[in-house]
Ligand SMILES: Nc1nc2c(ncn2[C@@H]2O[C@H](COP(=O)(O)OP(=O)(O)OP(=O)(O)O)[C@@H](O)[C@H]2O)c(=O)[nH]1
């Protein structure tokens with residue numbers, strides 16, 4: 001292998017909310033760096049994941065689900081995703097194999113057409129369907145767009161993901177190794193830690209609460225002699241009533257959230273973690289340019 005024929009390139013994971021984009025990124029990397037939940041609009045930022053293979057490096061970009069944005073935070077999210085499409089060598093257009101193409105997909109296909117980036121159709125969640133319905137679905141999509149490749153997968157079980165990685169390689173141009181081999185993501189540990197806390201809130205709350213939550217890590221103090229990291233994080237919410245729910249009766253909810261998050265952060269950092277959580281009301285922060293900037297959505 002010479003440096004001249006090393007292959008490297010960027011692969012965006014694009015699709016409607018909740019189709020399994022972040023689950024796929026984690027599956028490809030074999031480690032969890034992107035948070036997931038059964039609620040739409042979980043991911044808010046672009047997250048890069050580095051996948052090394054013999055003779056090359058593929059840089060996957062997980063993106064927020066593309067939807068009709070209401071409000072400033074959602075506009076930021078959709079911009080993150082749409083802006084990625086024309087910046088990459090290949091787009092993985094992820095859809096659910098147990099769903100029909102709908103208006104949301106149509107909108108994304110128009111964006112893909114305009115960008116002209118090669119697109120691979122990825123039918124996810126095949127663990128939920130019977131094989132015969134897959135052919136009809138592929139036909140329905142193929143009528144609509146000239147996909148370079150079509151690959152059915154289950155991001156959850158890993159079924160088909162090896163085939164997907166094989167299908168991607170021909171679309172990577174010759175290029176340098178952009179990131180060191182042991183680097184997993186471009187996101188700092190603090191960001192991933194904050195996201196892990198937000199995931200636990202998303203998973204344990206309902207209605208509008210998950211969408212009005214942002215998490216910021218205030219301190220991240222490594223104590224290697226004790227194999228410990230001390231973390232303080234603030235959960236920002238939009239209303240007093242949300243704070244009440246997140247704290248819970250006698251602090252029960254926040255304790256549970258803290259336990260869930262700590263376990264996952266310990267796995268991720270590979271050390272013991274002392275995690276302290278605070279809840280703060282910032283009225284309608286998601287509508288304030290200043291607050292959005294402060295919370296990393298700019
Ligand atoms: N059964 C099944 N569920 C899946 C599969 N892939 C993802 N899911 C589930 O689908 C839900 C959404 O997954 P995410 O990875 O968060 O989806 P996403 O596309 O990143 O969502 P947004 O960030 O909101 O756009 C979660 O409950 C996942 O567990 C799959 O292959 N099979």
Ligand SMILES: [Mg+2]
Nearest residue numbers: 021022042043
């Ligand atoms: Mg996601």
